[in-house]
Amino acid sequence: MADTAIYTPxxxxxEHMQYRRSGRSGLKLPAVSLGFWHNFGDTGMYEHMKELCFTAFDNGITHFDLANNYGPSAGAAERNAGRIIGEEFASYRDELIVSTKAGYDMWPGPYGDWGSRKYLLSSLDQSLERLGLNYVDIFYHHRPDPETPLEETMGALAQAVHSGKxxxxxxxxxxxxxxxxxSAILDExxxxxxxxxxxxxxxxxxxxxxGLLHSAEQLGKGLITFSPLAQGLLTGRYLNGIPEDSRIKTDGRFLSESLINEERLQRMKALNDIAQNRGQTLAEMALAWILRDSSVTSVLIGASKPQQILDNIGALENTEFSREELSNIDELSLDQQL
Incomplete structure (x- = not known):
């Protein structure tokens, strides 16, 4: 007989998650948010996706971050998230922040990419249908469009809010x-x-x-960061070679094997030494380094296992850095930028 147990968070x-105000707005986000970029597409196992969401929410991660093109295939992450929310989190919708985006290639023809009013509002309608929701909490433009007037793109975002979507x-x-x-257009x-x-x-x-970091702080806008572990370089997985099951071996789109040269490897090992002296893993220190800045609202993490979520939350236990630690981190990394 199939298991019909209803999830109870x-x-x-x-009790333990930190919540930070998004700039000068009234919205608070958890210091650690769950991204659906990987592991929520057609190639994933649905029961495993649920376990990731359960672990996140059970530990105070109230923010699920998506985009129209997350998959594979495009749209799959939203469909799976919508099913999970509908089946398991329907009673807790008001405790969740669900965000999605539009701005990258989504469907054929001239209306399925970039930042036109036509594309953004059509994409949002499609996202809401896949998610099974009447509205999303945050709707992003995913990337600047060099050809569409900024006034048109911002006007579409404003329409999304004014229409209640x-x-x-x-x-x-x-x-x-x-x-x-x-920001000036949106204010108007x-x-x-x-x-x-x-x-x-x-x-x-x-x-x-x-200028983004300075401008966000100056204007009182929040900042949520993605790829905080540099696509895995700051996880500690590559300190002793490249595992055969790593993303570098199985999917080279986001991290090239050539990036882990001998010099970078030695820098990674030295950063790991700093982390160990702090009583942290390299990944925990990398997340804590971002969260040390009060202008950062949240860091987005990806996870393939529930334990990774718990490990990443552990970064919140120590986000204070000495001047010497910050100086040493800069010395080891500023000339190793990706």
Whole structure:
């Protein structure tokens, strides 16, 4: 007989997680959020996806982050997330922050990519259908569109909120100057733009150099970071060679084997030594390094196993760094940027 047990979340789920305000908005996010970029597509096992979500929510991770193109195939992560939310989390919808995005190639023809009003609003309708929801909490433009006027893209985001299909909007992969222009337009449209989503890690300081980090803090906008472990370089998995089951071996789209040269390997080992002296794993220190900055709202983690979620949450136990530690981390990483 099939197991029909209904999921009941832990009663202590809010006791240990930290929640941070997204800029100067009223929205709070958990310091650690669960991303659905990997492991929630057609190639994953549904029961395993549920276990990841259960573990996250049981430990205070209230934010599930998606995009229209997450899979494989595109749309699959939203379909699976929608099924999980509908079957297991329906009673807890008001305790969840569900975000999705549009901006990358999603369907054939001229209306399935980038940042036109046609694409963004059509994509949001499709996302809501896959998710089985009436609204998402945050709707992002996934990347800047160099050809569509910024006023049109921001107007579409505002329409998503004004129509009740999103509560807040965000921008992803914008630089500081473009984000400032977008923010001014959204202010005029009375649209609650509350958060930026950008890549950030010890090995990728792009937002420090393109003005995004400074601009977000200056304007009072939140920041949620993805790829905080540099696609695995900061997990500790590669300190003693490349495992055969690693993503480098099975899927080279996101991390090339050539990146782990001897010099970078020695830097990774030295960073691991700093982490051990702090009583942390390399991954825990890498997450704590991002969260040390009060302008960071949350870090997005991916997970293939429930234990990885628990391990990543462990980073919250120590997010204080000495000046010497920060200086040593910079010395080991600033000339090793990805």
């Amino acid at each position: 832990s009663r202590t789920r809010y 999103a509560l807040y909007v965000g921008l992803s992969n914008y630089d500081g100057a473009t984000m400032q222009r977008a 449209l009375h649209c609650p733009f509350v958060i930026n989503q950008n890549r950030y890690s010890i090995f990728d300081r792009s937002i420090e150099n393109n």
